[in-house]
Amino acid sequence: MKKPPSLTPRWSKTIVDTYGTPPVGLVSGQGATLTDEEGKSYIDLLAGIAVNSLGYGNAQVAQAVSRQARTLVHTSNLFATQPVLDAGEKLIRRVGDSDARVFFCNSGAEANEAAFKLARLTGRRRILAAEHGFHGRTMGALALTGQPDKQRAFHPLPGGVEFYPFGDADYLCQLVEQDPTDTAAIILEPIQGETGVIPAPAGFMQKVNELCDEYGILLIVDEVQTGAGRTGTFFAHEVEGVQPDVITMAKGLGAGVPIGATITRGRARDLFKPGSHGTTFGGNPVACAAANVVLDTVDADFLAEVTHKGAYLRQEMEKLPLVERVRGRGLMLGIVLAQPVAKQAVRDGLAQGLILNAPSENVLRLTPPLVISQDELDTALTTLRTIVEELA
Structure with missing residues (x-):
């Protein structure tokens, strides 16, 4: 042959x-x-x-995806399905806040786009993002990405984003205090992956959390790369004991099947209303079937x-x-x-x-x-x- x-x-x-x-x-x-x-x-x-x-050739993932594909591949979010509800409830339990809510999408960039839009819905204009951070390649996520070489060819990007040195709590505090009532959100990664695996200094995330609580600012923690058990805890921010308003996830959550999630709680929980955001494929039953295997396995x-x-x-x-x-x-x-x-x-x-x-x-x-x-x-x-x- x-x-x-x-x-x-x-x-x-x-x-x-x-x-x-x-x-x-x-x-x-x-x-x-x-x-x-x-x-x-x-x-x-x-x-x-x-x-x-969960590696390659994982039998549980293969069985769950195959079984779901034979049963119900796609419905859109105009209808409820069991896999998406199961995955959402499991994520809420991981967060430890029964009032949290989950928006499912298809990638980390989309999860961060949703977080960007949540920040806009506060009515405030400023979003503070870390230098050298990476949040995705779509235009909103790219605007949050503190890497000028990735941004340069695509200006003008969505506005309102200002950058702070990652780990410098004093600088960030001064930046917020320039206009605290117009600061919508602070976004950060617990460990900056694309820059070379750079963890936030000890205590930095706690100080950011306190700053956000003081001024009613959304704390957005990008767990796209660090989440789903990658760092030895389900969420990397657990180590610092912080309470984000928004958590974004993707990558390991689907064990290779494309899925993203934006988890909202506290100040962010009720910002999205019917018609304010959406995605055709988000919460796809097959992708959520894979995510359920991950969520059941990572104990x-x-x-x-x-x-x-x-x-x-x-x-x-x-x-x-x-x-x-x-x-x-x-x-x-x-x-x-x-x-x-x-x-x-x-x-x-x-x-x-x-x-x-x-x-x-x-x-x-x-x-x-x-x-x-x-x-x-x-x-x-x-x-x-x-x-x-x-x-x-």
């Missing part, structure tokens, strides 16, 4: 060039291991950018395992030459290198059967599937050790 054409040349002729042509075409996966079209295996330390929380024992694996990975990485320090929590780690060789490490990793990511020249971002096995971790670490030693 004639072998089909390679995937990568077809990609360059077919797909818009927003990412460049991928170096590898993948065809299957199991656990944290992927296989390409030539039969070569790779241990995945990226998980589709922190998306495939206290599962989170303890994530914490244990993360500590082990950190401990072993800190032993390597070239590694200055490791930052992050759970299975969201940034490996800070002493030289700007992270992108070369990604290329070397691919050649040696390891999928890595370099958000900057001297940082490797490790966000493997949360179900990565000890054997897969050890094999990945052996390969990483070889790569780093050769680069050193």
